[in-house]
Amino acid sequence: MRWMWGLLRLRRAAASPLPPFMLKGIWQEAQIAVGGGQMYCTQSAESSRPIGRYPIPYKKDLPYDIVELMEEVETKSGFLPNVFKVLSHRPAEFRAFFAYYNAIMNKETGRLSKADRELIVVATSTTNRCPYCVIAHSALHRIYSKQPTLADQVTVNWELAELGPRELAILSFALAVTHAENITDEHFKKLEVHGFDREDAWDMAMVSAFFAMSNRIAHFTDLRPNKEFYTMGRLPKEKAEKS
Incomplete structure (x- = not known):
């Protein structure tokens, strides 16, 4: 067979x-x-x-x-990204992981774009020192945002990256969750200035929290990024196919 x-x-x-x-x-x-x-x-x-x-x-x-x-x-x-291979070691947890990933990363409602979500993953995973998630989600950010260098800047110093006030507010809130700060009304007010409500804050927090877990799974399993991630979104598609 x-x-x-x-x-x-x-x-x-x-x-x-x-x-x-x-x-x-x-x-x-x-x-x-x-x-x-x-x-x-x-x-x-x-x-x-x-x-x-x-x-x-x-x-x-x-x-x-x-x-x-x-x-x-x-x-x-x-x-096939290596995370699928490694997590298949535990099928029940594989299903739960990717079901929740899909729920928070591919939802169609709210004010966060896919590029916004990927930028949160890059910034928070950098803080958590997770090579797999930084490299893989930098690639996805490049694809969704059409900006080939912004994720690289965020991995070095997000506060000095070429981000607008809206993106800075998103990352500031997401990183507060990552650092386990005491979240207060002030955090929400800073988001409201940029048109975000509490449901949007929930989305930012869930991405940050989920990838705090994901980063630790990657550390524990010694998950290594696929080589394909390094070049994704850096060259126009035509040039990438020829290289």
């Missing part, structure tokens, strides 16, 4: 309208399956260092819904 699954993946890849650079990961994975192995890569492509300290399960041992989500992400992104 494993070789049949691998052959099906190869056929799908061959018939896919996706560009070649996005098919590479799918093609390699399918070839491995044809050869009899179905384990996700546990090492980064550019070094011998493992992507985490816990074993990565074989695909055949994972629940179908988790494999389906992984394949969807890999197809859309062109690679």
